[in-house]
């Protein structure tokens with residue numbers, strides 16, 4: 001087991017997490033709405049995955065992405081989104097494609113995207129799709145149709161094992177995806193093949209597009225179900241950097257597929273989201289003029305503290 005993070009390292013991760021919130025908020029301010037709560041719930045998790053947990057290596061993809069040229073395929077122009085992650089050996093798959101904004105913000109906060117490139121987000125002909133696709137920086141799978149990328153990740157983990165390719169396949173999934181049958185089939189497959197190179201992190205924010213998970217379609221005791229499907233399960237507070245780091249490190253010791261349930265507060269970091277959380281409807285937030293100026297103030301505070 002690795003040692004824990006020093007206070008200095010926790011501080012650095014926290015700075016990256018705050019930058020992720022700020023970059024995502026800037027997009028929401030520009031577009032007068034956005035997938036901001038996803039960044040707020042996963043900021044510490046994404047910061048840890050990118051800077052501490054995974055070995056992503058250096059990226060040779062351009063920090064200022066070119067315009068869209070073609071859907072990535074052999075012989076076609078264009079760059080595969082995962083090339084922005086780095087040259088490995090690990091791979092990170094973001095399954096819920098509406099978390100792309102949080103992930104672009106992470107790439108900007110970790111130096112793999114030029115922050116000025118974020119203005120491309122959701123613009124015609126730009127690579128930074130609002131619902132990320134496999135040509136979008138940092139996105140390995142086109143997964144706007146939810147519940148797909150976990151199965152793809154299982155296939156890639158199995159192929160890596162068969163071909164002796166080192167490195168683990170990490171996948172971020174959402175709790176809404178636990179309401180889909182394909183997710184459970186993928187877990188079942190991961191257990192059947194004992195995929196020890198598959199590591200799943202679940203952002204459990206207790207909401208999906210139509211409101212609280214419990215009223216849209218309750219999924220019961222997720223931790224017990226995941227264990228019953230043969231996964232090595234842990235859960236932790238998504239915003240406690242030191243403990244989350246140790247839980248992620250412990251996953252690396254598993255010989256089979258492992259999952260971390262990251263219990264998040266999708267309002268974390270911005271007061272207008274917290275004020276609205278009673279509704280559990282933060283999936284895509286539009287901003288009132290008052291909320292917009294409050295958010296602008298809180299973003300500028302984050303940058304002052306960097």
Ligand SMILES: Cc1ncc(C[n+]2csc(CCOP(=O)(O)OP(=O)(O)O)c2C)c(N)n1
Nearest residue numbers: 096144145146174175176177207208209283
């Ligand atoms: C296969 C599929 N079914 C339905 C949808 C419509 N949809 C878009 S987002 C969403 C909710 C997903 O929940 P979660 O990922 O937990 O969202 P969040 O926590 O960000 O609100 C749904 C059902 C979809 N994109 N794909």
Ligand SMILES: [Mg+2]
Nearest residue numbers: 175176207208
């Ligand atoms: Mg959710």
